[in-house]
Amino acid sequence: MTRLQELLNIDHPIIQAPMAGVQGSALAVAVSNAGGLGSLPCAMLAPEAMQKELAAIRAQTERPYNVNFFCHTPPAPDERREAGWRDALSPYYRELGIDPAGIPAGPGRRPFSAEAAELLETYRPPVVSFHFGLPSDELLARVRRWGAKVLASATTVDEGRWLAQRGVDVVIAQGVEAGGHRGMFLSDDLTTQVGTLALVRQLVKALDCPVVAAGGIADAQGVAAALALGAAGVQVGTAYLLCPEATTSAVHRRALKSEAARHTALTNLFTGRPARGIVNRLMRELQPMCPAAPAFPLATSAIAPLRAKAEAADSGDFSPLWSGQDASGCREIGASLLTRELARGCG
Known part of the structure; x- marks a missing residue:
């Protein structure tokens, strides 16, 4: 069992990447019920929609799940x-x-706010993750008060150290291969962005907290490679985009295939x-x-x-x-089956 599994109380060290605009609660529920950590992206959700999705998750799983927010300054x-x-x-x-x-x-897109924190307190999600840095100390303290584990993305060693110094429980090493938004927040210089395996190795050496590999991981072999370099788990997004539980549009699905x-x-x-x-x-x-x-x-x-x-x-x-x-791991299969297939790379 990896440090990530123990910390988050999950069966497999597999996190489904939160993907705003192409998923809702259904994908998160399927992954969590399969033993991974399902994620709900909240950056594009108004409070009413967020509440509806959180209620749906609570009604359909008793397993840990993650809610994700952006931390940009408008x-x-x-x-x-x-x-x-x-x-x-x-x-x-x-x-x-x-x-x-x-x-x-x-x-x-909406950054994490006091309004969002207040809504979350009703549901007390066990894991909260952030992209583009972290929210204010006050908002972060509110999240921690109900016992949530905090995850955040780093795209460089400097960002990983910055996050670790602020006490995050898990650093997600987002390599340049990853789909969707870069989580970079200390610099906007794209030449600082490196590949997943190189970033994972450097962060594992630099930090004491668990490091999760994200970017370019499409199958069990990719999972095994990340774990072999010291990652405590992986975060996978693109491979889930063709699952029936995803809300990926028809034109997007066709492009992926x-x-x-x-x-x-x-x-x-x-x-x-x-x-x-x-x-x-x-x-x-x-x-x-x-x-x-x-x-x-x-x-x-x-x-x-x-x-x-x-x-x-x-x-x-x-x-x-x-x-x-x-995108070679994109398959039109259920998210629970995909999660279990990815977990075969855990040994």
């Missing part, structure tokens, strides 16, 4: 930058018959922050990292109507097709 709106961003997207608005004047501005899934890149086009996804038309034509995109998460609102219009026509040209560098 940027001040920049009208000039927003206007420049919409100007860059104007050819696509014309092509799809969208009036940009009718597109409302919106945050797109296609040859296109072999070409991913880090892009800020969809939210304003680097995130790994399958390269599509928008990324090819505007370049994956575009300086015109507003700061996270303000880029989202201008893209939303393009995505909706294209997906209605069965196109993923303007969709964030999040995926890690290895």
Whole structure:
């Protein structure tokens, strides 16, 4: 039994990565009931929706589960930058018959807040994880008061040490192979980002707390490799995207099953922050990292109507097709079966 299993009271050292926008409680419940740690992403949930999902988890499992939040500082709106961003997207608005004047501005993602902490206290989830650093000391103390274990993502050794100094229970080593948003928070320099195996090895040497490997782990062999380098467990996201319990869109599912899934890149086009996804038309034509995109998460609102219009026509040209560098583990099987198959790599 690994330190992670003992700490979190789980049968398998497998954490299902929280994936906002492509899952709800159903995926988390299936993974937790299979002996792993299911995760509920809360960054895109309004309080009412969060409460509904938490109630669903409580009703369907007695096993430990994780709730995940972002910890970004919302940027001040920049009208000039927003206007420049919409100007860059104007050819696509014309092509799809969208009036940009009718597109409302919106945050797109919510950071952890006192309101969220108050709601969570009712349910007392056993594990709470954070992306983009940690919340304030006051909010973190509220989470700890009900006995929750705290997990947080690090993309560099410096970030891992920063988190450990603040007492997190588990550091998630997010390698550059991972799909979705980079958890980087001490620097926005993408040249600091390293591969999963290199990062895991360095963090295991640098920290006393358990380290979880995340990024590029698609099957039992990948699990075994991470554990062999000293990881106490793994976090897997992309492999779960084709499971029936996931809410992955039809265009996203098709992309994951296609040859296109072999070409991913880090892009800020969809939210304003680097995130790994399958390269599509928008990324090819505007370049994956575009300086015109507003700061996270303000880029989202201008893209939303393009995505909706294209997906209605069965196109993923303007969709964030999040995926890690290895989508080979994506299979249309139940999340519980996938969890057990991944666990075979634990020896």
